[in-house]
Amino acid sequence: MxxxxxxxxxxxxxxxxxxxxxGLVMILGGDPALxxxxxxxxxxxxxxxxxxxxxxxxxxxIRMPVMDGLAATERILGMPHPPRVVLLTTxxxxxxxxxxxxxxxxxxxxxxxxxxxxxxxxxxxAAGSPALSPRVAETLIxxxxxxxxxxxxxxxxxxxxxxxQLTERELEVAQAVGRGLSNAEVAAELYMSxxxxxxxxxxxxxKLQLENRVQLALLVHDAGTGRDSRK
Numbered sequence: 001m002x003x004x005x006x007x008x009x010x011x012x013x014x015x016x017x018x019x020x021x022x023g024l025v026m027i028l029g030g031d032p033a034l035x036x037x038x039x040x041x042x043x044x045x046x047x048x049x050x051x052x053x054x055x056x057x058x059x060x061x062i063r064m065p066v067m068d069g070l071a072a073t074e075r076i077l078g079m080p081h082p083p084r085v086v087l088l089t090t091x092x093x094x095x096x097x098x099x100x101x102x103x104x105x106x107x108x109x110x111x112x113x114x115x116x117x118x119x120x121x122x123x124x125x126a127a128g129s130p131a132l133s134p135r136v137a138e139t140l141i142x143x144x145x146x147x148x149x150x151x152x153x154x155x156x157x158x159x160x161x162x163x164x165q166l167t168e169r170e171l172e173v174a175q176a177v178g179r180g181l182s183n184a185e186v187a188a189e190l191y192m193s194x195x196x197x198x199x200x201x202x203x204x205x206x207k208l209q210l211e212n213r214v215q216l217a218l219l220v221h222d223a224g225t226g227r228d229s230r231k
Contacts, residue, residue: 009126012038012053014046014072015061015088020111024059027115034122043072050076055083056126059109062089062100070103077104077211084125101218104211107131129182129213159223165207173200177213178220 011028013036015021021039028034037053040046043060044067050058058076062069073085084106100108106125109118121131163171169190176186183197190197201213210216 009034009057009122010037010053010055011035011122012040012046012049012055012058012083014040014043014049014058014064014069016041016064017061020061020088024118027118028122030115031119034119043067043069043075046072047075050083051079054081057106057122058083058085059122060085060087060105062087070099073100073103073105084128086121086125086131098218101214104215106212106214155222156224159219162208162219163223166204170200170204170207173197174204174216174220177201178217180217 011034013021013024015024018041021041025036025039028036037055038049040049042064046058046060046069047067058073060069060073064072067075069087069089073087076082076085085104086107086109087100087105088109088111089100090111106128107121109121109131113121125131163174166174172190173186176189181189183194183201186192186197187194192200201216204210204216205212208216208219210219
């Protein structure tokens with residue numbers, strides 16, 4: 001799906017724990033603009049629910065029977081006009097975060113995320129912005145920038161070749177996104193309007209055939225963390 005205005009958002013919850021599902025329904029029910037239209041207890045049932053309900057956002061547990069959340073996310077994102085998928089987990093290991101975000105998920109939240117942060121994350125995901133718990137964001141940046149991270153010359157060269165498609169200004173914006181900056185922060189740092197930042201991000205995503213800002217940030221990190229990833 002394209003970016004969704006927040007007047008009314010349809011949500012599907014996929015989690016094998018009925019207590020977690022009930023808690024999420026209660027939290028999201030506190031916002032009149034959010035409607036939980038379906039629940040599922042495993043990834044396969046979640047795929048069916050999405051096909052039936054055409055939601056705007058899916059909250060997807062990772063560890064589930066029958067089909068796990070990563071496999072279900074890949075299936076859902078392969079549909080025509082897919083919803084945004086936000087992954088939920090109790091684990092924030094480097095490998096889990098990176099695997100989850102590389103599927104094309106719009107965000108990654110820990111299950112202990114506060115109700116206000118959860119509601120904000122759903123709205124952010126629907127609007128096309130990344131939805132990351134603060135601890136997950138820290139894990140992502142640490143994993144992507146750690147010296148010991150496996151990033152061989154071939155992978156780095158491939159990422160830099162991809163980024164070479166961008167104009168100089170698009171690359172500057174992409175690098176700022178890779179550092180976790182919001183549109184407003186990028187605009188302030190690069191002395192441009194927020195609308196211009198959004199336009200640059202949109203063009204970069206289109207050129208690189210990426211789904212969202214999180215994948216753009218990962219590509220920037222794969223290329224290296226210097227100011228100019230094309231060198």
